[in-house]
Structure formats: structure tokens, C-alpha cells
């Protein structure tokens with residue numbers, strides 16, 4: 001399978017230590033070309049060094065830190081993260097946050113992804129949090145604001161892909177967690193599709209954690225998802 005197809009699967013290294021991450025990476029070998037390092041691993045001892053090391057070894061790295069703070073802090077934090085040389089960074093899709101991150105990423109190769117509405121949320125969760133919009137409308141509003149802020153891509157669930165692609169155009173990266181192979185446990189994800197469905201609906205990349213990391217045979221699980229991507 002070509003690396004172009006493999007790159008569309010981003011495996012989330014959602015483990016608590018660099019030692020566990022290394023073991024998983026060794027098991028996955030050349031089946032996986034793109035990794036996500038999220039908060040639980042980044043903040044573990046050696047987490048950021050692992051990001052640099054994997055880049056140097058030729059892997060692509062998505063650093064999922066979901067920044068959200070006052071503008072000046074987000075701008076400076078983004079500038080520091082850009083020095084790591086990773087490929088993607090997440091920020092929450094608030095207009096001030098996105099504008100500040102855009103400034104911080106200036107003149108670097110870092111691509112910014114805006115998190116629209118977390119895939120563990122449904123309409124009732126948004127209502128409980130005080131929002132007046134449901135998921136579909138809030139994702140759409142944030143997609144428009146991300147485009148205006150010249151953000152490189154969006155994190156959204158596969159369910160919103162069909163509505164959002166025409167709004168943001170072909171160049172914005174659409175990256176979807178909330179991906180579950182048929183029959184897999186959903187866990188805390190509320191808005192999900194299978195890998196094949198998400199690719200067919202227009203996802204550029206799929207983010208998959210537990211269905212690979214917690215599988216009895218993680219390499220076989222990753223290869224099955226890559227095959228589903230290739231045939232979608």
C-alpha cells in the first residue's frame with residue numbers, strides 16, 4: 001500500500017508513557033506513517049522528545065494539544081510548538097484563539113486544525129453547556145469562522161463531512177476522529193462512522209485510537225483500516 005494511502009490513517013498514541021508508546025510503534029512498524037500525540041502522552045515525561053524523535057525517523061506527527069486561552073498566550077504557545085517541527089497542531093475553534101494561533105504559526109510549516117465540536121458531544125451536551133446551537137449548526141458556524149481565520153483544517157465528526165466540504169472548499173483538511181470499524185465498541189464517542197464511510201464522505205485523514213491501540217493485534221487492526229481506506 002502506498003504511503004499516500006497510509007498517511008490518511010492517523011493512529012492516536014493514547015497511552016500513558018513513552019515506553020508504552022514505543023512498544024506500540026514497534027508493533028505497528030511500517031503499517032503506520034502518521035501518529036497523533038495527545039495530552040496524555042505529550043505531558044508524560046519525554047512526550048515532546050518522542051514527537052521530535054518520530055519526526056526525525058520520518059513519521060508525520062499531529063500534536064493534539066487543543067490550545068484555548070487569551071490570544072497572546074495562544075500566539076506565543078503556538079510559536080514555541082512550531083519549533084518542534086511537527087505537522088499538525090489543534091486549537092479550539094474560537095475566533096480569537098484561531099486568529100492568535102495563525103499569527104504564532106506564521107513562517108513555519110505547522111498546519112493548524114480547529115476543533116469544531118468534540119465527537120463525544122451531541123445536541124443535549126451542547127445544550128447542557130449553555131450553547132443555543134445544535135451540533136450541525138455549531139460545526140457549520142465554526143467551519144466558516146475557521147475559513148475566515150485562514151486555518152488549515154478542521155476536526156469534526158464524519159457525520160458533518162457532507163455538509164461542511166462545500167462550505168470550506170477542497171483545500172481545507174477535514175480530519176475526523178469518531179471512527180469505528182463495524183462492530184467496534186464506541187466508548188465515549190457519540191458521532192461515529194466506519195473508516196470506509198468516513199473516507200467516502202470526504203475525510204482527508206481519520207484519527208483512530210482504541211480500535212488500534214487496544215486491539216489484540218494492533219498491526220492487523222491498522223492494516224484492516226488502511227485496506228478499508230484504499231477501497232472506499
Ligand SMILES: O=C(O)c1cc(=O)[nH]c(=O)n1[C@@H]1O[C@H](COP(=O)(O)O)[C@@H](O)[C@H]1O
Pocket residue numbers: 012014038064090115117118119120155156177178179187189207208209210211
Ligand atoms: O482532536 C482530536 O483528535 C479529537 C477531537 C474530537 O472531537 N474527538 C476525539 O476523539 N479526538 C481525539 O481522537 C482520538 C479518538 O480516540 P478513539 O476514540 O480511541 O479512537 C482521541 O485521541 C481523542 O483525543
